[in-house]
Amino acid sequence: MTREVRVRYAPAPTGYQHIGNIRTALFNWLFARHEGGKFIIRIEDTDRERSEEKFVTQILDDFRWLGLDWDEGPGVGGNFGPYRQSERLEIYRKYTEQLLTEGNAYYCYCTPEELQERRKVARKERRAPAYDGRCRELSTEDQRKLEAQGRPRSVRFRVGEDREITFEDLVLGKTTFESRQLGDFVVLKSDGRPTYHFGVVVDDWLMNVTHVIRAEGHLSNTPLHVLLIESLGAPRPKFAHLPSVLSADGKGKLSKRLGALSIVEYRRQGYLPEALVNFMALLGWSPGDDREFMTRDELIESFSLDRVKKSSARFDTEKLDWMNASYIRKMPAAELIPTAERVLRDAGCNTEAFGNDRLAELVAVYQEKLTTLGELPEKAKFLFVDQVEYARKDVEKFLVKGDGAGLTVLREIHGVLSALPDWTGPEMEAVLKRIVEEKGVAFGKVAQPIRVAITGTSVSPGIYDTLMLLGRERSLARMKDALERFGT
Structure with a gap:
């Protein structure tokens, strides 16, 4: 009779787990799940000077966030405990x-x-x-x-x-x-x-x-x-x-000194657990074909130790970023809301006024351009402040330059948008296109003064999305403020 497969990951709670540590845990977990066996977490906390309970808590939280469940160990028990060496x-x-x-x-x-x-x-x-x-x-x-x-x-x-x-x-x-x-x-x-x-x-x-x-x-x-x-x-x-995981430049084993971030830090920066698991699984292992993107179930089905490479794997930050951006683009915006809300809140953005529907709209507008969700607070900062900070060079270029040509356009746009019965993308598109045609100018000559007035800079999503996200009242108020502040 074949023995049941039983594997373990046994971290010392002396610091945060970095991606090299968790890659080892992931391979154990995939092997256990593929073989229908048991995955055990055991805490090696016999170093009294350096072991801390906060790190035990964080290790388990990292596993939960990554979606790596365990069959025996802290929090779940088992027949072979205690699961802490100190006990x-x-x-x-x-x-x-x-x-x-x-x-x-x-x-x-x-x-x-x-x-x-x-x-x-x-x-x-x-x-x-x-x-x-x-x-x-x-x-x-x-x-x-x-x-x-x-x-x-x-x-x-x-x-x-x-x-x-x-x-x-x-x-x-x-x-x-x-x-x-x-x-x-x-x-x-x-x-x-x-x-x-x-x-x-x-x-x-x-x-x-x-x-x-x-x-x-x-x-x-x-x-x-x-x-x-x-x-x-x-x-x-x-x-x-x-095999070892080497640093991005391939010149040394991945470590905190050579750029290995903790799982806590990747989470803080807005990486997705699905992307991290997919990326880590391919560090020194291959499914035997050219697949890059694999679901958790596909990884479990394909995983075997005979496909683990003998040579070291290189930690490619650019590939991780590319893979994470791809996951962000592919996922429904609603599934990104929890992470988006957390990174916004951590950055001091008050999300209480944003319900799930508006947060989903916000994510949907930006997700094509995001590498990590951690970029969202800076990109969408104008939505969470009462008064925007104006980039002087953009004010000069798009509002003041040419005897205030941009301000003249902005004044007309403010009047037209104020009269709109409904604040919708199609309504705004119709009136702005009419202004463009009447003036015989490129669309940017109309859109950029609006963008600078309501966001403070010349960079934002499409102008209709930006106006919709900010809302009628705040958009018109900021245009008025810009006219009063920079007009003569």
């Missing part, structure tokens, strides 16, 4: 005792300062800075003396004789390490908390994780984990190490 300390102590009893681990009394100095010497002598094993064979009397000195006591795993450690990676293929390169490593720190290596192995074992899908940076950790798995008598999961 599993007794479990780690139990299996540490097993390693000690069976001779696979020993107490180490070396201080951090001593270890650092030995590593420095090893590097100077061009030796591998592995632990030299000096606490391996301490007698009980030696241990008592060291403890009497108040030295910290950690527990180290005994790597053992020289051997090859080989595993079949589902992405990278057969991979081999030499045990002599590893050195004995700490499994339980002096404060009683597990190291990453020990905690992750014990948790994966007891949570029945079948596939460990993680970033390529963890590849060198895998031989340590294989040794621990063997010593504990646990079944070995299948490993899949994902």
Whole structure:
């Protein structure tokens, strides 16, 4: 009988998740959903100094926003909890005792300062800075003396004789390490908390994780984990190490230092979760054809680890922007309202006067020209202020220049629009076209004075859309204000 596929994403709540982290989570989620298995979130919060509850909350909120649900973990429970490492300390102590009893681990009394100095010497002598094993064979009397000195006591795993450690990676293929390169490593720190290596192995074992899908940076950790798995008598999961995501210029691994933004920041800037999921899925994976746009269901149906590329993927910001703009254009305006309303509100725009219908009209007018919805507050700023700020160069060019030719046109337009029985696009189009024909001028000679008067600049959507969005009363009032302010 085939075991149920069980995968996990295990973030440390020490900061916000960036797109490289979430790409790993997404691949786990897609694999679980494709295989009909379980996706687990486990919080690795044993770093007491750096772990914060606000980051736990944000991690889970990121997943909800992206539409990535989880089957076990914080907020949903499960049969293999607790799902926070800080609540599993007794479990780690139990299996540490097993390693000690069976001779696979020993107490180490070396201080951090001593270890650092030995590593420095090893590097100077061009030796591998592995632990030299000096606490391996301490007698009980030696241990008592060291403890009497108040030295910290950690527990180290005994790597053992020289051997090859080989595993079949589902992405990278057969991979081999030499045990002599590893050195004995700490499994339980002096404060009683597990190291990453020990905690992750014990948790994966007891949570029945079948596939460990993680970033390529963890590849060198895998031989340590294989040794621990063997010593504990646990079944070995299948490993899949994902290629790195490189920065936009391809010169380094994507990181906060090299431009990796957090999911929180992408959300703040008005990117759509559908676009981000689609974009991240194609970072190092291909559906096997030339498709660029894929729904969540299509991604689940197509996803497999054998299509994950071995080579690194480059984070292409321009492609993300292009893809996000495409999603904005394709989505019904009504579906964009929640994000549009949030970015407008975050920018200080009072949206209370705008009902959903008007917000949908606003989005529909702009969505063809938006890369992200975060651009909306600046572009539509004139709708949310009582008094526009006039761009002086536009006032000079379209209103004042030529002995106030623009103001003369604007005065006539104000009178004509004031007399309209209905404030509709077709009504306004008819009267403005008539003025254009009577004066024998290009349409811009009529439209631009209106645009500058009601928005403060010469750039806005189509003039009829702009007038409709602003409304009759405010449009006429701003034209009147411009005439009084700049007229002679």
